[in-house]
Amino acid sequence: xxxxxxxxxxxxxxxxxxxxxxxxxxxxxxxxxxxxxxxxxxxxxxxxxxxxxxxxxxxxxxxxxxxxxxxxxxxxxxxxxxxxxxxxxxxxxxxxxxx
Numbered sequence: 001x002x003x004x005x006x007x008x009x010x011x012x013x014x015x016x017x018x019x020x021x022x023x024x025x026x027x028x029x030x031x032x033x034x035x036x037x038x039x040x041x042x043x044x045x046x047x048x049x050x051x052x053x054x055x056x057x058x059x060x061x062x063x064x065x066x067x068x069x070x071x072x073x074x075x076x077x078x079x080x081x082x083x084x085x086x087x088x089x090x091x092x093x094x095x096x097x098x099x
Contacts, residue, residue: 001041001044001045001048005041005045006044006045006048006049007045007049008034009033009034009037009041009042009045010031010032010033010034010042010045010046010049010082011031011032011033011034012031012032013029013030013031013032013094014030014031014032014081015030016030022083026085027055027085027086027087027088027090027091028083028084028085028086029046029083029084029086029092030081030082030083030084031046031081031082031084032079032080032081032082033059033080033081033082034080035061035079035080037059037080037082038059039057039059039082042057042059042082042084043057043084046084050092052086052087052090052091052092053086053087053090054084054085054086054087055085055086055087056084056085057082057083057084057085058082058083058085059080059081059082059083060080060081060083061078061079061080061081062078062079062080062081063078064076064077064078064079
């Protein structure tokens, strides 16, 4: 997998209360990933970008919500979420990363 594709697969970390709890208690990190990414691509991307070993990857599709502003109806875009569990002894430190 080339370097460009690695950064296309993982779009951003997903930060929420539930994701933070998973990172603290179960060595799980949540990422927003490309809609066409599969588990093998996500595993390789996380291992190469963050220099960690991945134990398991779970992927799910998040449906966009229906929203309205007065009489105007719309829909937010759906996205794909990956929950990545790291092997014992490995951790991802987002604070130490450069932008």
